[in-house]
Amino acid sequence: MRKIxxxxxxxAAGLGLAxxxxxxxxxxxxxxxxxxxxxxxxxxxxxYQHDQGRKAVEKEFGDKVETTxxxxxxxxxxxxxxIEQLARAGNKLIFTTSFGYMEPTLxxxxxxxxxxxxxxxxxxxxxxxxTYNSKFHEGRYILGQIAAKTxxxxxxxxxxxxxxxxxxxxxxxxxxxxxxxxxxxxxxIVWANSWFDPAKEADAAKALIDQGADVISQHTDSPxxxxxxxxxxxxxxxQASDMINFGPHAQLTSIVDNWAPYYIERVKEVMDGTWKSxxxxxxxxxxxxxxxxxxxxxxxxxxxxxxxxxxxxSGELNPFKGPIYDQTGKLVVKEGEVLPDKGILSMNWYVKGxxxxxxxx
Amino acid sequence: MPLRLERQENVSGLRLALAPLLALxxxxxxxxxxxxxxxxDPIRAFGIYFVGPLLDTYTLQELxxxxxxxxxxGTGLAFCYRANRWNIGAEGQYVAGxxxxxxxxxxxxxxxxxxxxxxxxxxxxxxxxxxxxxxxAFLRVRFGSSExxxxxxxxxxxxLGLDYLVRGPWKDPDGFNFPQSVTFDANAVMPLLMDxxxxxxxxxxxxxxxxxxxxxxxxxxxxxxxxxxxxxxxxAAFAGFDERRVTYxxxxxxxxxxxLAGIIEVAGPIGNLQPSISPGYGFTAIIAAMLGRLxxxxxxxxxxxxxxxxxxxxxxxxxxxxxFDVTRVFQGTLLIAILAADVMVRYRVRRVEGTSxx
Numbered sequence: 001m002r003k004i005x006x007x008x009x010x011x012a013a014g015l016g017l018a019x020x021x022x023x024x025x026x027x028x029x030x031x032x033x034x035x036x037x038x039x040x041x042x043x044x045x046x047x048y049q050h051d052q053g054r055k056a057v058e059k060e061f062g063d064k065v066e067t068t069x070x071x072x073x074x075x076x077x078x079x080x081x082x083i084e085q086l087a088r089a090g091n092k093l094i095f096t097t098s099f100g101y102m103e104p105t106l107x108x109x110x111x112x113x114x115x116x117x118x119x120x121x122x123x124x125x126x127x128x129x130x131t132y133n134s135k136f137h138e139g140r141y142i143l144g145q146i147a148a149k150t151x152x153x154x155x156x157x158x159x160x161x162x163x164x165x166x167x168x169x170x171x172x173x174x175x176x177x178x179x180x181x182x183x184x185x186x187x188x189i190v191w192a193n194s195w196f197d198p199a200k201e202a203d204a205a206k207a208l209i210d211q212g213a214d215v216i217s218q219h220t221d222s223p224x225x226x227x228x229x230x231x232x233x234x235x236x237x238x239q240a241s242d243m244i245n246f247g248p249h250a251q252l253t254s255i256v257d258n259w260a261p262y263y264i265e266r267v268k269e270v271m272d273g274t275w276k277s278x279x280x281x282x283x284x285x286x287x288x289x290x291x292x293x294x295x296x297x298x299x300x301x302x303x304x305x306x307x308x309x310x311x312x313x314s315g316e317l318n319p320f321k322g323p324i325y326d327q328t329g330k331l332v333v334k335e336g337e338v339l340p341d342k343g344i345l346s347m348n349w350y351v352k353g354x355x356x357x358x359x360x361x
Numbered sequence: 362m363p364l365r366l367e368r369q370e371n372v373s374g375l376r377l378a379l380a381p382l383l384a385l386x387x388x389x390x391x392x393x394x395x396x397x398x399x400x401x402d403p404i405r406a407f408g409i410y411f412v413g414p415l416l417d418t419y420t421l422q423e424l425x426x427x428x429x430x431x432x433x434x435g436t437g438l439a440f441c442y443r444a445n446r447w448n449i450g451a452e453g454q455y456v457a458g459x460x461x462x463x464x465x466x467x468x469x470x471x472x473x474x475x476x477x478x479x480x481x482x483x484x485x486x487x488x489x490x491x492x493x494x495x496x497x498a499f500l501r502v503r504f505g506s507s508e509x510x511x512x513x514x515x516x517x518x519x520x521l522g523l524d525y526l527v528r529g530p531w532k533d534p535d536g537f538n539f540p541q542s543v544t545f546d547a548n549a550v551m552p553l554l555m556d557x558x559x560x561x562x563x564x565x566x567x568x569x570x571x572x573x574x575x576x577x578x579x580x581x582x583x584x585x586x587x588x589x590x591x592x593x594x595x596x597a598a599f600a601g602f603d604e605r606r607v608t609y610x611x612x613x614x615x616x617x618x619x620x621l622a623g624i625i626e627v628a629g630p631i632g633n634l635q636p637s638i639s640p641g642y643g644f645t646a647i648i649a650a651m652l653g654r655l656x657x658x659x660x661x662x663x664x665x666x667x668x669x670x671x672x673x674x675x676x677x678x679x680x681x682x683x684x685f686d687v688t689r690v691f692q693g694t695l696l697i698a699i700l701a702a703d704v705m706v707r708y709r710v711r712r713v714e715g716t717s718x719x
Contacts, residue, residue: 034679040686068682070678071678074637074640075636076640077427077626077638078671081423081426081559089679100635103544103632103633111557163528164538164539164540165537346538
């Protein structure tokens with residue numbers, strides 16, 4: 001009896017071990033994917049939306065992936081360590097989601113040739129480093145049209161982060177959209193010199209409102225400006241995510257970054273072994289730039305916004321279609337021509353009508 | 362029954378040594394409660410946080426790389442704080458040093474200038490930091506303005522200056538207008554000490570600074586005049602020490618070390634000039650200086666402990682998915698515990714008799 005019992009125990013133990021080995025093998029097949037974030041996942045802006053993309057990957061692939069993220073990683077010397085640690089922890093695909101991670105990503109990629117890297121908003125690539133970004137300026141053109149229709153003072157406030165091409169082209173696209181409705185529209189710009197600084201963003205919004213702006217647009221990541229607009233009874237556009245909860249009476253719409261399709265596609269490519277180094281710049285028609293519901297505006301404005309959205313998606317309308325003049329009145333894009341992507345990606349000039357100077361120029 | 366804190370005259374060395382240990386134990390208890398509340402095994406969490414980074418050569422190197430600028434700046438700050446001069450602007454001196462040193466790297470870029478470039482950059486970085494540090498010293502000596510305010514405000518001036526340069530004249534012409542300089546040439550980059558990893562020559566300079574500072578502060582007349590000027594300014598004046606010279610001296614040393622740390626970081630782990638070159642080293646170094654009790658060796662230990670909380674915090678985010686805020690709570694708890702333990706050792710609580718019996 002005793003013998004049988006101990007045999008049974010041995011068999012059970014053996015089964016248990018086999019089971020453990022089996023799950024071990026399964027775990028090894030899991031693709032480990034990691035994200036590096038500039039802000040906290042709770043910023044309700046840029047980082048929040050990337051994290052929504054991460055969650056979409058988890059949902060899509062379930063047990064086949066294991067995702068990790070590190071938040072609040074400063075651009076600079078710390079970033080390289082975090083990316084390296086993620087590579088060493090066995091992640092096969094790593095998304096680094098801020099411009100300042102460009103050099104660190106490339107350095108770590110050189111040392112880890114078997115790991116695939118994806119850098120958001122940068123321009124330097126390598127065999128195992130891709131770059132990706134969205135054409136947010138498409139959405140900003142629509143914001144400009146809505147703002148010009150909505151503003152009573154004729155002044156749009158713009159909270160900008162850093163004078164890099166992505167931000168400059170956003171300001172220009174908004175202005176071109178606004179001018180298509182009201183050629184005399186004004187835009188006032190405040191530089192926050194930060195991607196995420198709620199106190200500064202709120203101060204900037206208040207300063208713009210005090211200067212007569214009654215529609216606030218932002219290229220910073222927190223909902224602080226939206227909250228300030230709600231308090232002061234003016235209108236505003238959300239950034240990166242739908243911020244309607246922060247400005248139920250203020251939000252007109254929001255440019256929502258939808259990274260999920262791209263992330264799912266890239267994870268799938270790594271699984272299938274078809275991943276290649278690429279430069280992806282998707283926009284509205286790909287579903288990466290999504291407009292939040294048009295709210296707090298009359299029906300005719302809403303109809304106009306929807307019509308423009310449809311035209312951008314179909315390719316009929318390009319925000320940077322000529323004729324476009326710069327501030328000095330020089331013709332930059334000729335009638336009937338379209339500014340090539342390269343021109344948008346290196347933009348450091350304002351279109352005619354913007355009464356300001358590009359910082360550092 | 363009012364209570365009063367009373368300073369104790371003779372505190373034994375043993376109690377002073379035990380205070381940080383006590384603080385550490387307290388932090389670990391708070392941490393354990395926090396981990397249990399978050400649903401994690403505290404032993405495993407502590408292992409990942411505090412032990413894991415010490416077992417791997419890569420993370421060990423990273424620990425030193427991260428602690429390097431902290432201990433270098435902190436050592437400089439010890440000069441100021443011992444003399445009762447409150448330099449809060451080491452971050453600005455760090456940036457100023459990085460900018461001045463980088464200038465040489467940028468003008469010699471692509472010229473094959475030779476091996477003298479890096480040493481000259483280091484000297485210029487130290488000079489740049491020292492000059493930036495001398496501004497608040499001058500304002501204090503000449504106009505009596507508070508060096509706390511002026512040194513802090515100069516941080517923003519330095520950062521905005523750097524911002525202007527990398528977006529304007531020093532921008533990489535082939536960089537699509539993005540705000541960063543060209544990548545430094547090989548003769549303008551700190552040599553690496555190991556085949557794999559980021560440990561660079563800067564750490565040797567940092568250790569030299571610590572040894573020299575220990576000697577100067579502890580064994581020389583200069584160190585004595587700094588100490589005396591801080592604790593008993595009138596006595597120092599009677600002894601013939603010139604208060605103004607001490608002010609200039611400590612700010613120059615502190616600024617030079619911060620500037621050196623800045624240029625080492627830019628020529629080392631970063632490799633070019635960009636808008637953000639410091640995750641707040643100049644401010645974290647203030648904590649390191651205070652935790653290290655303004656003694657260079659203590660500052661080395663404190664810098665390593667601070668670096669460990671950062672690197673352990675990242676490891677915990679990666680392998681346990683703990684939020685970054687946990688790291689902040691840890692650092693905050695450790696700091697409060699050490700300061701509290703310090704007070705408990707050096708002071709005692711006494712009831713004040715009589716006043717409440719009226």
